[in-house]
Amino acid sequence: MTRDAETSVLTDELLQRIRSRAAGYDRDNAFFAEDLDELREAGYLRPRSLLATIRDQRRLGAHAPATALAINMHLVWTGVARILAARGDRSLDWVLAEAEAGELFAFAISEPGNDLVLWDSATRAEPVVGSVTSAGEGGWAFTGTKVFTSLAPAWTRLGVFGRAEEAPGGDWPDGGTGPRLVHGFLTRDTPGWRHLDDWDTLGMRATQSRTTVLEGAVVPPERVSRILPVGPNPDPFVFAVFASFLLSIGSVYAGIADRALELGVEAVQRRTSRRTGLALSQDPDLRWRLADAALALDALRPDLETLAADVDGLVDHGAQWFRRLTGAKHRATETARVVVDHALRVAGGSGYAAGGELARLQRDVLAGIYHPSDPESVRQTVAANLLGPLEP
Structure with missing residues (x-):
């Protein structure tokens, strides 16, 4: 279930409380924990239409930019799941269900020096021995460094991607050859990842967008969202x-x-x-x-x-x-x-x-x-x- 597209939970009183804390978070280089608690309690993290989301994000950005930017990463993932579902692709319906249940989603996509962004990755994705089927599906272990991981202190689901050089079992599900980009989601209790306490920036300080180091962190088969060819893709x-x-x-x-x-x-x-x-x-x-x-x-x-x-x-x-x-x-x-x-x-x-x-x-x-x-x-x-x- 999703909230009505035009319903906003951002009352004037809530926004003023959030604005009143913004300067302190910035001064102390502190995570926006109180804002997050209030926004979650108000139902702001639940999926809605993209139009309703961007309207409210503009209002939130006017009151506390760093809070809005960090929350944005969660709302992007719920937006992705909604956009796919509206087009008949139900592969990320579980994202909508878990967001409704209170899980917090974040991005670990950006990498140092990678100006190709989604078109390639310096992170290695390797099939987990014994869990990959002949069709090329299964768990993947990710090793690499991700930067600008907003919501670092609080996320419970982390979207990651990495490059797999060869298909497990010899063939990719699409029948093609060559390397692939594997997209999936870690849960916070998964071993093999850590954050660096390195967020000390000029602005947007409350986002606490720390560096994430992946050291063989495993995404299970059911949380692999896409396996795509390297390079621009119309998927x-x-x-x-x-x-x-x-x-x-x-x-x-x-x-x-x-x-x-x-x-x-x-x-x-x-x-x-x-x-x-x-x-x-x-x-x-x-x-x-x-x-x-x-x-x-x-x-x-x-x-x-x-x-x-x-x-x-x-x-x-x-x-x-x-x-x-x-x-x-x-x-x-x-x-x-x-x-x-x-x-x-x-x-x-x-x-x-x-x-x-x-x-x-x-x-x-x-x-x-x-x-x-x-x-x-x-x-x-x-x-x-x-x-x-x-x-x-």
Whole structure:
């Protein structure tokens, strides 16, 4: 069972409590444990439509960006499972059931120096002796290093993937040859993994996105979600990951921009010019700067929400999908950076205080440049859509 698509559990009171803790988490480099408890108790971790999810993630991002970003990783997996189910693929229905039951899902996908992201992996996936059938199905042991594992202190289910060089038993289930990428989920009580206590970053500190070291951690057969060829792949699982991740990430950063603009407006209404004696809200240059920020920000809602509604509604954009999805994430994160910069400029020197909210938003918004797809990858995707692939 899933919650009604339009139901939100984010009350104003809950959001204000979450905002009140954000500065402390950031200052202490602490995990957002109290926020997580309250959000779980409120039912926020349960699966809903992608449109409802990104709307609420934008609201949460405006109140506590790091909390929203970390929770996003769980919501991406429930989004993937919903997207597949809506298209007749029930292979991840167990993710929806376990999320409803209170399990917390996280990502262990990113790897040091791996700019291919989902298209290849430096992590080894090796079949577990004695548990693999002649069809190539079975348990897999993962060995490698994953970075940016948000929710590190609390996840109970961890999505991982790695590269298998050869098919167990000689043949892959699809009849093809060559290496494959094995996707699956670890449970927290599985031996063979550990986190490093290495999360000390400029921003998004409450996510505690620590490095995960896999040392032969085994994913059992029933939790292997996909075995796919190396390289770009049109499999619905890949589409679902991109759609859920990129639109949810973009919405968190749009929320940061919402709050920054709000703080910028408050600042010029509060401050007075010694030169003119007028409120700075009457200064033509500052009015232009805030208007410019608002114009850019206004474009994000229809961009993100239209695409999310199209995913929910099974709209087929064909080869345009990846261009639109990567573009939406890119526009959201880059626009958010511009809006925060405008807000800092109109707020004056007080915005530069390390403990201030605008300064924290400036540090948090910078994380957007590190999430896939990066600007180079986005432009490659769009160019390929327009002009075809690069010639070998």
